[in-house]
Amino acid sequence: MSKELVHTPEGVRDVYGRESYERSTVKHKIKEIMYRYGYENILTPTFEFFDVFAKEISQASARDLYKFFDNEGNTLVLRPDFTPSVARCIAKYFMEDTEPVRICYSGNIFINTHRLQGKLREHTQMGAELMCDGSVNADAEMIAMMIESIRATGLTDFKVTIGDADYFKGIIEEAGIDEDTEDQLREYLSGRNYSALEDYLHQLVKDGKIESKFADILIHMPDFTTADELEEGAADLTNTRSRSSIERLKNLYHLLDVYGAADNVSFDLAMLSEYNYYTGVMFRAYTYGVGDAIAKGGRYDNLLSKFGKDAPAIGYMVDLEYLMSALYNQKIDIPYSQEPDVVTYDESDYEQKLAMVQNKRAQGYYIVLKHK
Amino acid sequence: MRYLTFALGKGRLVKSTMELLEKCGIQCEEVTDKDTRKLIFTNEELKLRFFLAKGPDVPTYVENGAADIGIVGEDTILEEERNVYEVLDLGFGKCRMCVAGPPQAKELLSHHAMIRVASKYPNIAKNYFYNKKNQTVDIIKLNGSVELGPIVGLSDVIVDIVETGSTLKANGLEVLEEICPLSARVIVNPVSMQMENERIRKIVADMKKALMSE
Numbered sequence: 309m310s311k312e313l314v315h316t317p318e319g320v321r322d323v324y325g326r327e328s329y330e331r332s333t334v335k336h337k338i339k340e341i342m343y344r345y346g347y348e349n350i351l352t353p354t355f356e357f358f359d360v361f362a363k364e365i366s367q368a369s370a371r372d373l374y375k376f377f378d379n380e381g382n383t384l385v386l387r388p389d390f391t392p393s394v395a396r397c398i399a400k401y402f403m404e405d406t407e408p409v410r411i412c413y414s415g416n417i418f419i420n421t422h423r424l425q426g427k428l429r430e431h432t433q434m435g436a437e438l439m440c441d442g443s444v445n446a447d448a449e450m451i452a453m454m455i456e457s458i459r460a461t462g463l464t465d466f467k468v469t470i471g472d473a474d475y476f477k478g479i480i481e482e483a484g485i486d487e488d489t490e491d492q493l494r495e496y497l498s499g500r501n502y503s504a505l506e507d508y509l510h511q512l513v514k515d516g517k518i519e520s521k522f523a524d525i526l527i528h529m530p531d532f533t534t535a536d537e538l539e540e541g542a543a544d545l546t547n548t549r550s551r552s553s554i555e556r557l558k559n560l561y562h563l564l565d566v567y568g569a570a571d572n573v574s575f576d577l578a579m580l581s582e583y584n585y586y587t588g589v590m591f592r593a594y595t596y597g598v599g600d601a602i603a604k605g606g607r608y609d610n611l612l613s614k615f616g617k618d619a620p621a622i623g624y625m626v627d628l629e630y631l632m633s634a635l636y637n638q639k640i641d642i643p644y645s646q647e648p649d650v651v652t653y654d655e656s657d658y659e660q661k662l663a664m665v666q667n668k669r670a671q672g673y674y675i676v677l678k679h680k
Numbered sequence: 681m682r683y684l685t686f687a688l689g690k691g692r693l694v695k696s697t698m699e700l701l702e703k704c705g706i707q708c709e710e711v712t713d714k715d716t717r718k719l720i721f722t723n724e725e726l727k728l729r730f731f732l733a734k735g736p737d738v739p740t741y742v743e744n745g746a747a748d749i750g751i752v753g754e755d756t757i758l759e760e761e762r763n764v765y766e767v768l769d770l771g772f773g774k775c776r777m778c779v780a781g782p783p784q785a786k787e788l789l790s791h792h793a794m795i796r797v798a799s800k801y802p803n804i805a806k807n808y809f810y811n812k813k814n815q816t817v818d819i820i821k822l823n824g825s826v827e828l829g830p831i832v833g834l835s836d837v838i839v840d841i842v843e844t845g846s847t848l849k850a851n852g853l854e855v856l857e858e859i860c861p862l863s864a865r866v867i868v869n870p871v872s873m874q875m876e877n878e879r880i881r882k883i884v885a886d887m888k889k890a891l892m893s894e
Binding site for chain 1: 746869870
């Protein structure tokens with residue numbers, strides 16, 4: 309056998325042995341939480357038409373998709389994200405339904421990231437989507453489930469931040485900011501580049517492009533705040549979009565408290581939607597030992613209508629790659645329940661041992677039978 | 681308390697950075713000690729760690745969370761396009777990203793005809809020519825002494841950092857177009873920003889205050 313064939317391509321890897329067991333233990337625990345909330349499993353194809361994802365992602369990330377053609381010339385992609393696939397599927401099979409639909413999934417996504425950055429190109433994600441329910445109760449159910457899923461894995465030291473896409477959009481509308489200026493503001497805000505943001509806003513005020521009141525609001529957007537301080541975010545705003553987003557976040561916090569999930573929660577009003585499809589509340593979970601969010605999600609009330617069904621929806625997903633490295637990094641014990649017992653035989657007692665082992669296996673024990 | 685880790689871009693920025701941090705009450709003299717063989721320096725009192733890395737590696741350390749805070753030139757940030765928060769302009773280490781070449785090459789930049797561009801910064805060069813100037817270019821990645829490109833005929837122009845312009849001048853080249861001004865920046869890992877929000881914001885605010893009082 310040629311030696312090169314033992315390697316995997318860059319960005320993908322084998323998971324085996326103990327790690328593989330631990331991974332399925334963690335997956336099982338998360339899935340269990342989703343089932344307890346009454347979410348039904350769904351399987352969507354690994355590849356889909358490019359157009360399913362095309363409109364929802366930025367051009368830069370469109371380049372990072374694995375694309376190929378079928379023999380009729382259609383462009384196909386390996387899914388980079390589950391949400392559009394699930395939305396497509398639900399829009400198709402539940403077109404007439406108005407009842408809320410609760411769906412969960414687990415599987416792999418593929419992103420063709422740049423070379424040599426130490427990032428995997430195949431990630432396992434587990435997620436849940438609650439469709440046809442636009443209420444704040446649905447928001448709370450999602451976030452509470454996300455927090456419970458993380459807790460179920462044994463991770464305790466993590467933080468959840470919540471923002472709302474409407475808050476920023478409301479300010480932009482009220483201040484009458486044009487699209488180019490908005491893009492520039494978004495760039496500074498999403499990079500948390502407050503000094504550049506401040507200079508830029510002062511210049512805008514000087515040029516008479518926005519009122520100084522809005523410049524102040526944007527500079528002081530509360531990006532790490534408790535529920536009690538949320539009110540300050542709406543103090544100087546008159547537009548209903550921003551104000552109702554603050555109201556909603558306050559209600560949401562109250563509900564999370566009822567769920568017993570409010571401990572790790574803070575609010576970040578400067579959080580902007582990274583996918584174009586988020587329309588309302590957005591949330592992320594962070595912990596030590598990984599450079600990215602271990603779980604995230606948000607409301608996407610316009611996505612289903614792109615597939616012909618006009619209905620609100622919200623979802624979250626846990627990234628198993630990041631979660632597992634956080635668990636390992638923080639040395640959190642993952643129960644290793646499936647480690648099999650070993651029974652040995654020699655020529656004389658093989659049949660007797662085999663019968664005993666088969667009997668035990670039938671009772672649910674994990675047993676390896678091997679030669680002494 | 682956890683350690684907060686700083687990644688500092690090696691070279692001219694280190695001294696100014698440490699002076700600035702000293703004004704904020706953060707000391708770590710070993711960092712500027714040229715004779716040391718140590719790679720990581722610690723301030724036990726404030727639970728801070730510092731290490732020096734090659735400029736282009738700083739955003740990589742910060743993006744992956746191996747460092748919480750990085751201090752590096754904006755040229756590197758623009759070139760690497762990493763997912764990091766860029767929180768403060770330090771104002772020092774000022775220079776410009778420019779298109780440079782022999783004076784007669786200026787003519788080539790006013791058309792849309794294909795030219796060859798040598799640079800240590802292929803992404804910045806590509807972005808400037810494709811998206812701002814709409815000019816097709818052939819980019820040649822070099823790792824140093826980029827000025828050689830037009831002199832030996834490898835390329836028509838170069839894209840590089842210009843501080844005083846004396847290297848260009850000594851080689852018969854000049855600045856043909858300015859792409860953008862540059863300075864040193866503070867970058868922060870997005871997860872660290874959430875997990876250690878208070879400490880990081882305080883450090884950044886202190887640095888800003890120290891800069892203002894200069």
